[in-house]
Amino acid sequence: MTEQFSRLHDVFNTKHLFVITSHVNPDADAIGSEVALALYLKGKGKEVRIINQSITPDHLLFLTKLFPVHTYNSDLDLHILDADCFCVVDTNSPKRFSAMAETVAKSNAVKVCIDHHLEQESFADLYVIDTDVPAASELLYRIFTDDDPALITLPVATALYAGIMTDTGSFKFPKTDAETHLITAELLKRGVDPYAVYQEIYESGEINKLHLLGKALECIEVHYNGRVACMALPRSVFTETRTTEADVDNLTQYVLSIRNVVVGLVFIEQPDGVKVSLRSKGEIDINIIAKKFGGGGHRNASGARLKDITLADAVTALLTSIKEIV
């Protein structure tokens, strides 16, 4: 990692115009990482713009008050083409920022990828990837401290904290270790208010979101002697509850909450197919299954998008495929 860190510092020190992006449907680690990196680079006197494919969900808007986040449209292409450094955080797959991927490929900017997911794809000039850290935000903390800890101001620390808190499931997911807690302690020492961040992210929802959750919980089914739990949401639940897919948050925790369940699947019907989130406990490698369906992620947490398939057929296909590993 030391080698990659110093190459990254070289790029950061020699380039001036930066564009940062992350994945479609950004979560708090995506936006937290982007905002923290943008503020850090600004602290080094750089010009920075964050451009995302999707809009920022309501519960993460507080992060965009720390640094603006633009939603991509072709008018922004010139910024991507003009940039001399293009940074991708919290994903390593151009498919996950596909709307602007073509422009990015045309740009002469040095492409940097800072991430913690498996199966890196070939598109960047420099990869700083650590699949052992629970959050891209944790990796960024290490990058910043390796350069100059003074650049971790309170807004930077707040953005990093949001990413680490959410990607560790509030400090409980498997990759949470002593280092994560030590880093978190450093962020708190810089003045981060953990309850304020928690409230913004988890205590600022609408009642419709709970009605959606109610319907989602009601449809959970178990298979294979209770070892696999499945939740399958048709698009109609969003109209019924006056919600959108952006209101779906971490539903996988509920399928995994059942005793003896080792694999949890959450399906959400899309206009052009089905999106599935896959989770597993312990040694079960769910990423193998996600890859079979053109997706990917981590051993215990992956995702895939199945095109031109009904919800019912997607459930059957996944359950059939999973049989061999449970």
Ligand SMILES: [Mn+2]
């Ligand atoms: Mn992440």
